[in-house]
Amino acid sequence: MNIKNISFQDIKQKLQVKKPWDDVIIFVLNILIAIPLFLIAHQNLIELPWAYNIDRILLFVGLVVVIQFILRLLRTIIIICILVYVCILIYGTVFGNYGFNSVYEDYDSMIYTMSDNPFPQDIIISKLLPFPNKSKILNAIEYKNPKVRNFAIMATTKNFKDIKGYSDYRTIVQCFAVFKEINNRWNYVNDPKDGDYIATASESLDYFSGDCDDHSILMAASVRAIGGTPRLIHTKGHIYPEILIGTMNDLETVNYLIKNVLFVKESYGKQLHYHIDERDQVWLNLDYTAHYPGGPFLSEEILGALTLN
Structure with a gap:
């Protein structure tokens, strides 16, 4: 019995980090744990109408204090806590769940949220809220299907070829040609009453008909098939596609193209509608309700995003 006790104490002492490094490690680990917990709480708790987002500041401080207290109780096995945390992140990275890159993105998103951001609706934390029918939608975006690829190529030869x-x-410009072809031919048709019907991109090419998710799937697949970067935005009761434009300088050029070259009549006297993500990348609206790329949003509140890199 004494031998067991001694060996346990020896192991415990070997795993214990000496001062002041234990406090440093506890602080760093605290921040790494607090960030994703704060973002989850921020997304799911009701916001109070307090000035300067004080309720969110108090929420983050409260989480930090609680986590700090728990980690101090586990001070003697802090190395084990680190190993467990790292193993969880490795598992998440390998199997596509919450991994190292997610921690970085959450930290970046938090800083972006706290900053003087003129587009608060642009904060996308898609992993915190499930994207509806995500796996079915990803499978339906058949950008490598020859039928989809051939359609996209046809659209580029039919529209704006001589620009x-x-x-x-x-x-x-070629992706805008795809947008023009799809939106000029799209016929909105509701899903069956007993649930969502997710049509594949190649299926929608038969009649250019369906609801918003069918349109988004076809648009995303066609844009991706010719080298564009699309994403789908989920709002309350609606899904629509966007395309990555690039920087604000790129947006200036694209704005000129749309208004003076490609969609002169459709965009006359109107503005472009876009989102800016936490990396300062510009995404332009391609919804079926828009008559030109960057047309008005049908719904503003963003609940999630699904990007096809």
């Missing part, structure tokens, strides 16, 4: 002088934006 010259914008070689750096050729892919975007």
Whole structure:
């Protein structure tokens, strides 16, 4: 019995980090744990109408204090806590759940949220809220299907083929050609009453008909098939596609193209509608309700995003 006790104490002492490094490690581990917990709480708790988001500041401080207290209780086995945390992140990274990259993105999102951001609706934390029918939608975006690829190529030969002088934006112009072809032909049809019907991109090409998720799937697949970067935005009761434009400088060029070259009549006297993500990347609206890329949003409140890199 004494031998067991002695060996346990020896192991415990070997695992214990000496001062002041234990406090440093506890603080760092606290922040790494507090960030994702704060973002989850922030997304799911009701916001109070307090000035300067004081309720969220108090929430974050409260989480830090509680986690700090728990970690101090586990001070003697802090190395084990670190190993457990790292193992969880490795597992999440390998199997596509919450991993190292997610921690970085959450930290970046939190800083972006706390900053003087003129587009608060642009904060996308898609992993915190499930994207509806995510696996079915991903499978339905058949951008490698020959039928989808051939349609996208056809659209680029039919629309804006003779536009010259914008070689750096050729892919975007071609994606706008796809947008024009789909939206000119799209016929909105509701799903069956007893549930969602997710049509594949190749299936929607038969009649260019369906609801918002069918349109988004076809648009995303066609844009991706010719080199564009699309994403789907989930709002309350609606899904719509967007395309990655790039920086604000790119947006200026694209704005000129849309208003003066490609969609002159459709966009006359109107503004472009877009979102800016936490990396300062510009995403332009491609919804079926829009008559030109960057047309008005049908719904503003963003609940999640599904990006096809």
